[in-house]
Amino acid sequence: MSKDDGTISKKRFMEELRRYQKGSVTRRHFLGVTGLGVASAVMGAAVPGLRPRPAWAAGDIGDRVILATWPNYHDEANFDAFTEATGAHVQVNVFGSNEEMLAKLQAGGSGWDVFVPTNYTITTYVDEDLIAPLDTSKLANYDAGSFEQRFSDAGSVNGTLYAVPKNWGTTGFAINTSKLDGAPTPTTWKEFWDLTMGTYSGRTMVHDYQLTTIGNALKYFGYSFNSVDEKELADAEKLLLDAKPHLFAISSDYQPPMRNGDAWMTMCWTGDGKQMNVDMPEIVYVLGKEGGELWSDYYAIPKGAPHMDAAYALINFLLDPAVNAKEVLAHGYPSADARTNALLPKELLEDPILYPAADLLSALEFGAAATLTDPNRAELLARFKSA
Amino acid sequence: MRQLRRNGVLLAPAGIWLLVMLVLPLVVVFIFSFGERGAAGGYVPALTLEQYANLPARWTAFKNTLILAPLGTLAALLIAYPLAYYLAVRCSPKWRTTLLILVIVPFWTSILIRSYAWIFILGGRGIPALLEMVGIDEVRLINTPFAVLVGIVYGYLPLMVFPIFVSLDKLDKRLLEASSDLGSTPLRTFWQVTLPLSVPGVATGCMLVFILLMGEFLIPAILGGGKVFFVGNALVDLFLQSRNWAFGSAVAMTLVFIMLVTVTVYMKFISRLGGQRDDISLM
Numbered sequence: 167m168s169k170d171d172g173t174i175s176k177k178r179f180m181e182e183l184r185r186y187q188k189g190s191v192t193r194r195h196f197l198g199v200t201g202l203g204v205a206s207a208v209m210g211a212a213v214p215g216l217r218p219r220p221a222w223a224a225g226d227i228g229d230r231v232i233l234a235t236w237p238n239y240h241d242e243a244n245f246d247a248f249t250e251a252t253g254a255h256v257q258v259n260v261f262g263s264n265e266e267m268l269a270k271l272q273a274g275g276s277g278w279d280v281f282v283p284t285n286y287t288i289t290t291y292v293d294e295d296l297i298a299p300l301d302t303s304k305l306a307n308y309d310a311g312s313f314e315q316r317f318s319d320a321g322s323v324n325g326t327l328y329a330v331p332k333n334w335g336t337t338g339f340a341i342n343t344s345k346l347d348g349a350p351t352p353t354t355w356k357e358f359w360d361l362t363m364g365t366y367s368g369r370t371m372v373h374d375y376q377l378t379t380i381g382n383a384l385k386y387f388g389y390s391f392n393s394v395d396e397k398e399l400a401d402a403e404k405l406l407l408d409a410k411p412h413l414f415a416i417s418s419d420y421q422p423p424m425r426n427g428d429a430w431m432t433m434c435w436t437g438d439g440k441q442m443n444v445d446m447p448e449i450v451y452v453l454g455k456e457g458g459e460l461w462s463d464y465y466a467i468p469k470g471a472p473h474m475d476a477a478y479a480l481i482n483f484l485l486d487p488a489v490n491a492k493e494v495l496a497h498g499y500p501s502a503d504a505r506t507n508a509l510l511p512k513e514l515l516e517d518p519i520l521y522p523a524a525d526l527l528s529a530l531e532f533g534a535a536a537t538l539t540d541p542n543r544a545e546l547l548a549r550f551k552s553a
Numbered sequence: 554m555r556q557l558r559r560n561g562v563l564l565a566p567a568g569i570w571l572l573v574m575l576v577l578p579l580v581v582v583f584i585f586s587f588g589e590r591g592a593a594g595g596y597v598p599a600l601t602l603e604q605y606a607n608l609p610a611r612w613t614a615f616k617n618t619l620i621l622a623p624l625g626t627l628a629a630l631l632i633a634y635p636l637a638y639y640l641a642v643r644c645s646p647k648w649r650t651t652l653l654i655l656v657i658v659p660f661w662t663s664i665l666i667r668s669y670a671w672i673f674i675l676g677g678r679g680i681p682a683l684l685e686m687v688g689i690d691e692v693r694l695i696n697t698p699f700a701v702l703v704g705i706v707y708g709y710l711p712l713m714v715f716p717i718f719v720s721l722d723k724l725d726k727r728l729l730e731a732s733s734d735l736g737s738t739p740l741r742t743f744w745q746v747t748l749p750l751s752v753p754g755v756a757t758g759c760m761l762v763f764i765l766l767m768g769e770f771l772i773p774a775i776l777g778g779g780k781v782f783f784v785g786n787a788l789v790d791l792f793l794q795s796r797n798w799a800f801g802s803a804v805a806m807t808l809v810f811i812m813l814v815t816v817t818v819y820m821k822f823i824s825r826l827g828g829q830r831d832d833i834s835l836m
Binding site: 272376 | 693786
């Protein structure tokens with residue numbers, strides 16, 4: 167059987183797939199609020215001519231695998247290679263927050279095979295019986311010993327492995343230093359909020375995400391990033407409400423306004439900070455001295471995943487150090503896998519945005535499970551937005 | 554009997570559809586609105602009015618919706634009416650079809666993409682940059698209520714144009730001649746003949762736009778930058794972020810209730826206007 171005897175060739179298929187992957191405007195907030203990522207994935211399934219032909223290699227794992235992940239977080243060439251090798255086409259659903267992923271799984275019928283939860287959410291998925299334990303015999307490329315432990319231990323709950331590490335990173339802020347008029351670059355969250363209500367009024371963005379927006383407001387007062395203390399949350403809420411009239415937007419889609427100059431400062435994740443800094447050196451990435459978030463994302467399989475074999479095949483494929491190294495080069499988020507890092511160029515491993523200095527890192531906190539389920543934090547952000 | 558059975562067959566598809574897709578979900582939402590949020594989110598059965606008592610926490614969202622939805626409807630009407638009038642009355646039939654198609658063409662692209670385009674038009678490198686060239690500095694458009702209003706009018710304009718066009722298109726032109734023969738100025742003819750006869754189109758257009766706007770969430774989310782919050786946005790947040798289904802249901806039921814009341818009052822008002830029109834035509 168020739169590979170190209172169908173109505174559409176493999177090459178043509180990948181071109182078509184790329185086209186609407188590009189068309190789906192991969193922006194975190196945009197896709198988050200609109201569900202266009204889901205829509206484009208559904209479209210991919212609905213157009214029969216675009217489906218790959220049945221598998222001819224690596225055993226029959228079906229013709230598709232559905233991945234729920236974050237935007238700008240993969241190398242599309244790797245997905246092409248996976249399809250080429252297995253015949254299963256990767257449908258990508260893009261999400262804007264852990265809350266939204268949890269909401270979709272709680273509502274049932276998500277149809278996902280693989281999803282990408284952040285460290286602090288995994289125990290909740292286990293408690294809610296939404297996540298399947300992983301069978302390591304199907305993950306030949308998973309080598310527990312090669313991962314830095316602090317970025318991999320959240321994957322195991324009560325001794326059972328539920329998730330394997332994808333990437334890790336930090337949450338700091340990005341600031342366009344050309345608008346500082348010679349003032350020194352801020353280094354703390356206190357300065358972030360003071361600038362917001364001062365010379366950067368109308369030019370600052372905060373995430374549309376309870377963990378980081380509330381967490382970094384708590385940092386203004388020196389409280390824990392993860393606080394669920396009522397008095398401390400009340401202080402944070404007051405700060406947020408005071409700052410709200412000075413904000414440019416409450417949105418996790420901060421790259422476009424930062425790049426075109428509408429916004430001058432924003433809460434920011436490692437990879438986005440790196441991407442903006444590469445193109446516009448005047449935008450620098452800062453980790454607040456008081457601390458903030460250190461996070462680690464994982465690959466996991468939801469209970470009742472419709473294409474279980476394909477799910478294992480995809481995770482195993484992405485854990486391959488050579489594949490993983492390409493991922494890191496594409497998205498700029500560090501990997502905790504020593505085998506992957508051995509394949510990466512030295513400049514990248516020494517990059518201060520990806521690998522911050524030890525004293526900055528030590529001040530950071532991992533998100534706590536309590537923040538995901540705490541009703542006060544969820545309601546606080548909702549109140550802040552609707553105020 | 555046979556007649557009855559035939560009617561039953563005719564109505565069954567729509568009836569079942571409405572029951573399964575509208576009535577049952579509404580009943581579920583109604584029941585949920587008296588419940589409580591689960592520990593990790595979701596819904597826990599209960600019988601409490603707590604969720605309704607918490608409604609003031611979303612007052613701004615209701616206020617924004619109740620101000621911007623009627624305002625958007627009015628703005629769309631003021632822009633759509635002259636256009637529809639031109640298309641139906643003034644435009645040569647040769648061009649009419651082409652122009653009507655041009656009104657529809659934007660619908661071929663998703664409202665999402667079109668709203669996103671406005672981010673760049675209203676953003677710092679769009680209209681404000683042009684204004685700067687003529688010396689008007691520091692104009693902020695994006696992420697303001699004005700930006701949301703622009704997006705709303707842009708997105709919903711065709712829904713307003715078409716019903717008005719249809720009612721004006723059906724208008725018997727001989728009535729206009731008669732009015733003119735009887736000595737009316739063109740302006741008086743418009744006020745006393747054309748406008749009253751187009752009331753059904755105006756009423757339909759306004760209702761279509763207003764009802765859809767009350768549930769709008771996309772345009773405020775994209776052009777309001779999360780700062781201009783509609784009830785629709787509050788609902789998205791309650792179900793997809795804070796996972797408070799009980800409170801979300803209470804907000805949803807309240808919105809449904811407000812819509813029922815406003816639409817009922819509106820229909821009463823319109824049917825009275827319609828009655829007046831009948832009187833006129835009888836004279």
